[in-house]
Amino acid sequence: QVSWPKYRVARSLHSQDMAATSGQFCACWALWILVGLDQISHAATKSYCPLPWNANASLPHGIDLDAKCPYGTRLEYFDVTVPTKLDAISRMCIFWGIVPFGVIAFAVVDSIVRAIQLRGFGTRELAFLAFVIFMVAVNELVTKKLAKEARPPHSCDYTCGFPSGHSVMSIGFFTLMFLDAAYRVMPRVPLDFPSAKSHVKAMQGRAKTLFGYTLWEWLIGDFRAFVSVVPLTSAHTLNQLDFCSFAFAWGIFLLPVPFSRVILNDHTPSQVMVGSAVGLLQAALYFMVIRHTILPRMNHFLGKRIGYVLVHNFALPVYEVVSRCYVLLAREKDQDLDGGARLRTMQKLEECHTQLGWYIQQSEMQLTSCKSWFAFDEDHVLIRCERDKLRKLRADVAEHLAHRQHDCVVSNDSGCSDSDETWSS
Numbered sequence: 001q002v003s004w005p006k007y008r009v010a011r012s013l014h015s016q017d018m019a020a021t022s023g024q025f026c027a028c029w030a031l032w033i034l035v036g037l038d039q040i041s042h043a044a045t046k047s048y049c050p051l052p053w054n055a056n057a058s059l060p061h062g063i064d065l066d067a068k069c070p071y072g073t074r075l076e077y078f079d080v081t082v083p084t085k086l087d088a089i090s091r092m093c094i095f096w097g098i099v100p101f102g103v104i105a106f107a108v109v110d111s112i113v114r115a116i117q118l119r120g121f122g123t124r125e126l127a128f129l130a131f132v133i134f135m136v137a138v139n140e141l142v143t144k145k146l147a148k149e150a151r152p153p154h155s156c157d158y159t160c161g162f163p164s165g166h167s168v169m170s171i172g173f174f175t176l177m178f179l180d181a182a183y184r185v186m187p188r189v190p191l192d193f194p195s196a197k198s199h200v201k202a203m204q205g206r207a208k209t210l211f212g213y214t215l216w217e218w219l220i221g222d223f224r225a226f227v228s229v230v231p232l233t234s235a236h237t238l239n240q241l242d243f244c245s246f247a248f249a250w251g252i253f254l255l256p257v258p259f260s261r262v263i264l265n266d267h268t269p270s271q272v273m274v275g276s277a278v279g280l281l282q283a284a285l286y287f288m289v290i291r292h293t294i295l296p297r298m299n300h301f302l303g304k305r306i307g308y309v310l311v312h313n314f315a316l317p318v319y320e321v322v323s324r325c326y327v328l329l330a331r332e333k334d335q336d337l338d339g340g341a342r343l344r345t346m347q348k349l350e351e352c353h354t355q356l357g358w359y360i361q362q363s364e365m366q367l368t369s370c371k372s373w374f375a376f377d378e379d380h381v382l383i384r385c386e387r388d389k390l391r392k393l394r395a396d397v398a399e400h401l402a403h404r405q406h407d408c409v410v411s412n413d414s415g416c417s418d419s420d421e422t423w424s425s
Contacts, residue, residue: 047140049150049160069156071265077101079165081156081264093260099253100169104132106229120311123298127314128232131176131286132169135279139168143278154265164267167275168282170257175283177231177250181243183291184317188239188382195385236315236362300351302358318359322390325352325397332400346404349397356394363387 050056054067072083080097083090111125149162190196228234231250238246258276261267267275299321301312331337332345366383 047145047148047160048158049148051150051155051158052153054158063158065158071154072156074156079157079159079266081154081266083264089263092256093263096253096257096260097166097264097266099257100166100173103169103173103229103231103253107132110229114313118311118313120305121309122311122313123306124232124234124314125230126310127290128176128230131172131283134286135168135172135282136165138282139163139165139275139278149271151271152265152268155267157266161267162271162274163278164258164261164272164275166261167258167267167272168279170254170279171276172279172283173231174250174254175280176287177233178247179284179287180232180291181238181246184233184236184238185240185243186237186317186319188386190382190385192385195382198381198385201381232314234313236359237317237319300354302355303361315358318386318390321352321355321359322393325349325356325393328352329397329400332404346401349401353394353397353401356390356397360387360390360394363390 048061048063050061050063053070054064055062056064056067059065069081072081074081075094075098078098078101080094082094107125107128111121111129114122114125143163144160144165147162148160151157151159151161155161190198231254233246235242258272261272262269295314295316298306298312298314299316302315303312305311328345328349332342332349337345363383363386367380367387
């Protein structure tokens with residue numbers, strides 16, 4: 001570090017140039033996503049299904065595109081019919097018809113903002129936008145063109161309506177959100193004597209209400225549910241109240257969408273039911289692939305760049321990483337392992353050591369940046385206890401790796417790790 005100051009300065013300037021380039025690339029990526037969705041929608045408009053008020057067999061596609069709808073007007077780009085006679089229910093249904101597109105727009109904005117903060121495109125945001133593109137492309141470019149089923153006669157939208165695209169998106173978004181959040185629930189409660197002692201001290205003199213929370217904490221829990229404008233939470237682990245608030249908030253926005261499509265006469269009940277089933281199935285399959293195939297293999301890249309552009313910020317819940325560390329420690333102590341299996345176990349333990357460092361850093365950030373008005377009374381106490389447990393586990397993993405490397409050097413065992421990191425330090 002002392003002998004190469006010019007190299008250090010050059011490397012710093014190179015990192016700044018890479019960060020600026022990554023930010024520009026992320027902005028272009030977000031614009032490309034918007035253009036892609038617009039092209040998909042434009043291609044979908046070519047799948048016309050005439051209705052009684054605009055059918056004309058002598059014109060291309062058998063439809064008169066200049067005919068005026070006698071039942072209301074059509075909102076371009078949203079495929080929503082605005083009835084001629086508006087009431088409170090119709091206005092609410094129009095709002096819910098725009099919600100899926102609002103979620104996509106907010107997701108794109110959130111991706112750009114976080115890309116500027118991270119100086120790279122987050123994998124969490126990428127996972128959701130990739131799901132949006134996959135779902136919209138399959139529904140608009142494949143399913144609707146094959147089914148060719150018209151909408152109800154009183155609809156002002158002349159594109160094909162089977163299955164309901166709004167239902168596919170809304171139920172798909174909610175299913176993906178619900179499954180991802182449910183897998184992250186870990187009750188934050190004291191599980192040993194020191195944490196219980198600190199918890200009792202923090203709770204003294206506090207007036208409790210329903211389920212042990214104060215009225216202010218219930219309001220905080222609802223507010224914390226809106227921290228993420230993407231249906232994939234930014235927290236790696238959720239407690240019970242945060243999960244309930246998160247699911248309830250997104251349920252209010254997404255679950256009424258299919259019903260609103262029937263009320264506005266833009267879809268038949270069968271189109272909505274099939275669309276909801278398709279969205280649920282697509283979200284479940286996509287989640288299983290992401291959750292059980294990609295995330296476990298990528299978790300050791302947390303906080304790191306992938307290909308100079310992506311930054312991995314889509315973490316597994318902390319309890320899963322802790323469980324994996326203990327399982328690997330138990331497996332490594334098994335005397336029946338051969339050299340190759342022991343080597344792979346040691347490499348995975350090294351990855352766990354790196355991952356635990358990222359979770360400890362996140363706990364430190366929560367303790368230093370979380371405002372008192374935004375946290376429960378026991379949050380800081382339990383987060384501090386959780387951080388201490390992670391530190392202890394990380395130290396145990398490092399000590400085990402150090403002893404194992406020492407034994408390998410002495411015995412020249414084939415199960416030695418080739419890592420350059422010195423665990424004995």
